Amino acid sequence: MFYREAGDFKTSYVDDNQTFPIKFDRYRYYFVLLFAFLVVPFVINDYWVNAVFMPFLIYSIAAIGLNILVGYCGQVSLGTGGFMAVGAYACYKLMTAFPEVNIFFHVLLAGGVTAVVGVLFGLPSLRIKGFYLAVATLAAQFFLVWLFNKVPWFYNYSASGQISSPERTVFGYAVTGPHTSAWATYLFCLVFVVLCAVIARNLTRGTVGRKWMAIRDMDIAAEIIGVDPLRSKLSAFAVSSFFIGISGALFFSVYLGAVEVGEAFGINKSFLVLFMIIIGGLGSIFGSFAGAAFLVLLPVLLKNVLVSGLGWPTDLAAHLEFMIVGGLIITFLIAEPHGLAQLWRVAKEKLRLWPFPH
C-alpha cells in the first residue's frame, strides 16, 4: 500500500540515482522538511527548544559524524567528546578574534579546525585496529580536555577558566548570548543539521562512502582491490571530525552559552554519542537521527514520569536511566545489531506489501 514503486517510472539516470527513489518516501521527506522549517518554529517555546529540540539537533550532527567513522568506516572512536571540545574552543577563539564575521562561518571554520585535529589523531589508525584503536582515541579525549583546561590562551585568560559565547546575530536576530529567541536558535541549528545530513548522505552513497565501507568490511581485502587505506581512513576521520566539530561549536555557542570543558565534553559525552549510533543503527544516517532522538527523549521522559509523576527522588531516576541505557545497548547488540534504523527498514518492507503480504 505504502512505499510502493509500482507506477513510478524512472526515465533518466538522475531519476534512478536520487536519494529517495520511492515516491512516497520522497514526499514524506519533503513533508518532514517543510514541517520542521515552517510549522515547528511557530509553535515551540523555550522549554521545548532547550529540553528537546536543540539537544536533538546538535547530537544528531555529532551522531552523523561518529556514524561515518564507526558505522561506515569501521574505526571505533571514543574521542568524540574531545573533538566536540575542539569545535567549541575553535568557535570561541574565532568568535572573539573576528567579531565582524558572521557566526555561520565561524561554526563552519570550527568544523574545519576539528577536521585537521581529527586527521592528526586518526594517523595511528593506519597501524592499529579494532579496540586497540578505540583505546588509542581515548588519548585524544583526555589530552584535548586537559589542553583546554591548562592552556589559558584557549579560554582568553578568563578568571573562571570557562568560555562563554558573546552575542552574535544572523540577519539581525540573535542566535547566541542571553537575548536569543527560541525559534531563531532552533532554525540556526536546523540549517546546519539539514546541510550535514545531505552532505553525509551523498558522501556515503558515492565513491568515498563505498571505499569507507570496503575498509570497514575487511581492510586488507579492500587494499588489495585498490582502495587506498591511508586516504580512506584519514578522509573518514576528517569528515567525521568536521561534523563533530560543528556540533561541538553549536553545543557551546548556541545551546549552552558557557562551557567548562571537563564537564561538558568529558568521556561521558563520547559514550553518549556512541550509544546513540548503536541504538540508532550503525551505518545509517536515519539511524543517527533516531538514536539521538531516543537518547535525548529518554531522560526527559523518565524525569517526567518518575520524578514528576511518581514523586521519586531525582538521583534514583538518574540511576535507573543508567540501567535502562546500558540494558538497551546490550539488548540492541544482541537482538538487532543494526538498531532502530533496521526496525524502520523492516517496517517499510512490511508496509510495502501490506495488506497482501503474499
Place this chain on the structure above:
Amino acid sequence: MPDQLLFGTEVFLNGLMAGVLYALVALGFVLIYKASGIFNYAQGVMALFAALTLVGIMDGQVPFSHLINAVLGTDIHHFGWNVPAVLAIILTMGVMVVLAWAVQQFIFRHLVNQEPIILFMATIGLAYFMEGFGDIMWGSDIKKLDVGLPQGGSFWIEENTQWLGFGNENFYGFFLDQLDIVATVIAAILVIVLVLFSQYTKQGRAMRAVADDHQAALSVGISLNFIWVMVWSVAGFVALVAGIMWGAKSGVQFSLSLIALKALPVLMLGGFTSIPGAIVGGLIIGVGEKMFEFIVGPMVGGATENWFAYVLALIFLVFRPQGLFGDKIIERV
C-alpha cells in the same frame, strides 16, 4: 645526595606502588580476554560493584532500600547488624559468582561468534547497567571501606631510609603508604595463585585450552559455558581485590569505576594476552606518569597524569601494535 634526586627516587618508588595497583586491575582484563576474546570494559565497574557490595554487607545495609522507600513510602536503611570482614568478603565473592553466571547466561551466550568490537561495546553497555544497578542497590553516597588493612605512611621505612640523605636535613626518609605496600604483596600473591591455578589444576588447564582454541577445547569435552562462567568469576575475584585496595585507599565511590580507564593503557603497553605484560605495563605506566608529572608537570601546568599513560601507549603502539608481550597479530584475507 641532592634533594632532587632523593625526591625523584621517592616519586619513583611511589610510582611503582601505583603501578602495582594498575596492574591489579589490568590482570582482570587479561584473564577474560585470554579465555573468551572479550575486552571487558566493565572491569572497573565490577571493582566498584564488588566494593559497594562488600561495604553494604559489612554494614548490614538493606539492598535497594532507596528504591523500596521511594515506591512503598517506607523508611528502611539497615538490618541493624554488622558482618565481620572475612565473612563479608566470602559473601561478596558469592555475589560476584552469581553476577558472572548472569553475565554469561543473559549476555555473552547470545553474542558468541560476534566481532570483538561488538563484544567490546556490549561490555560498555554492561558497565553502564552495573553502574546504575550498583547505585540503586547500595546508594550512591561515598562510603568508607575498612577491612582492617593498615593505612598511612610507614614509619619503619622512613626511619630506616633516613641515612640515605647523608646528613641532608631536608630529608626524613622515604614516604611510602603502608596500604600500597600491602597491595603490592597481595598483588604478588594473587599473581602466583593465578599462575598455579592455571598451570596445575584441571579447571585451570581447561581454561588455557579454551583460550588456545575454542573448537578444539569443545571437541575434547570441555564445557565452554562453564569455563566462561569460571573466568568471569575469577575476574570478579580480581575485581573484588582491586576494589578493596582502591576502596580502602580513596573510599568507595563512583570514581572507583574510572580505574578501568587507568588500566587500558597498561594493557595496550603490555599486550592484551599476557599476564607478565599486565604487570610490567602497570609498573611502566605507574612510574612513567609519576616521573613525568614530577619532571615535566610543573612546566606545563600539572595534572598530566590523566593523559600521559594514553599518549605513551599510543606512541608505543604505533611502533609495536601488539604491545610488549602480546602475541604477534597475523591477518589473512
